[in-house]
Amino acid sequence: xxxxxxxxxxxxxxxxxxxxxxxxxxxxxxxxxxxxxxxxxxxxxxxxxxxxxxxxxxxxxxxxxxxxxxxxxxxxxxxxxxxxxxxxxxxxxxxxxxxxxxxxxxxxxxxxxxxxxxxxxxxxxxxxxxxxxxxxxxxxxxxxxxxxxxxxxxxxxxxxxxxxxxxxxxxxxxxxxxxxxxxxxxxxxxxxxxxxxxxxxxxxxxxxxxxxxxxxxxxxxxxxxxxxxxxxxxxxxxxxxxxxx
Numbered sequence: 001x002x003x004x005x006x007x008x009x010x011x012x013x014x015x016x017x018x019x020x021x022x023x024x025x026x027x028x029x030x031x032x033x034x035x036x037x038x039x040x041x042x043x044x045x046x047x048x049x050x051x052x053x054x055x056x057x058x059x060x061x062x063x064x065x066x067x068x069x070x071x072x073x074x075x076x077x078x079x080x081x082x083x084x085x086x087x088x089x090x091x092x093x094x095x096x097x098x099x100x101x102x103x104x105x106x107x108x109x110x111x112x113x114x115x116x117x118x119x120x121x122x123x124x125x126x127x128x129x130x131x132x133x134x135x136x137x138x139x140x141x142x143x144x145x146x147x148x149x150x151x152x153x154x155x156x157x158x159x160x161x162x163x164x165x166x167x168x169x170x171x172x173x174x175x176x177x178x179x180x181x182x183x184x185x186x187x188x189x190x191x192x193x194x195x196x197x198x199x200x201x202x203x204x205x206x207x208x209x210x211x212x213x214x215x216x217x218x219x220x221x222x223x224x225x226x227x228x229x230x231x232x233x234x235x236x237x238x239x240x241x242x243x244x245x
Contacts, residue, residue: 004156007229010236011194013245020243028238035199037076040183042202046072071108076180079104083188093148093188095141098168101184105177117141118175126209129216131172140171161189161198162221162228170216186228196235198228 019025038053046069052062056073079101086097103115117137123130132140144167152160165186172178187197200208204227211224239245 004158007158007195007232010233010245014196014236014239014243015194017239017243017245024242028242031238032197032199033077033080036080036183036187036197037073039199039202040180041069041072041076043200043205043208044072044179048073068109072105075105075107075109078107079180079184083184083191086188087192093145095145097188098141098173098181098185102174102177102181105180105184110176113175117173120175122172122175124172127213127216129170129213131170137171137173141173144168144171157189157193158195158229158232159225161186161193161195161232162225164189165228166212166215166221166224169212190232190235195232196239198231198235200227200231204231 020028034050034054034057037057038048038050041048041053048056048062048065048069052065053073056062056070057077061070082101082104085091091097099115106114118134121131121134147167148160148164152163155163165182168182168185169178174181183200191197207223207227211227215221215224236245
């Protein structure tokens with residue numbers, strides 16, 4: 001993924017319409033948050049439908065669904081709102097930010113491990129990649145932040161967002177909630193740089209997992225970069241439709 005001209009062109013067109021009329025901005029934001037929560041949770045096995053997710057976010061309990069699934073939806077919204085606050089207040093990317101996001105993801109689900117790096121080894125089900133031994137997690141996360149602040153700053157922001165996502169999952173620093181956190185971190189980077197949040201659809205889950213495993217085991221990022229490029233491009237579709245870009 002080397003040619004970002006098309007994405008930059010789409011962003012430039014969107015910038016011409018900014019600031020968006022408040023009612024349009026609010027409508028798009030509400031829809032984006034719902035789609036983001038539904039798809040990100042569904043990728044991890046949450047069985048709430050899109051409509052059920054919307055109802056849960058309105059404060060209604062769905063019969064026959066696990067309490068954990070309700071919390072996953074509510075928590076994810078809180079994490080997205082926190083990401084928006086980070087962007088609005090121009091807060092520097094750090095391990096504290098990562099732990100804070102993860103803490104929100106596991107709130108009322110696994111308080112003991114919320115925002116805490118894992119103290120055991122893990123296996124990613126169905127993947128060939130094995131995350132580093134837990135004794136190396138702190139060092140790996142320190143290196144992750146160092147790379148972000150230095151060499152990754154030379155990259156296009158979309159490539160940097162993809163790399164943040166991919167490399168974070170490779171380290172797998174938490175016992176649970178790594179996938180959701182990685183997609184929040186990717187979108188934090190995109191939103192911070194004026195791009196819309198990119199939604200990874202649950203329909204592409206298998207392709208997503210295969211792309212991650214290829215990057216992690218063969219150091220071949222092409223499939224993952226292409227996938228992220230495509231979902232970033234599609235994130236402009238709602239603006240094209242509403243604004244007739």
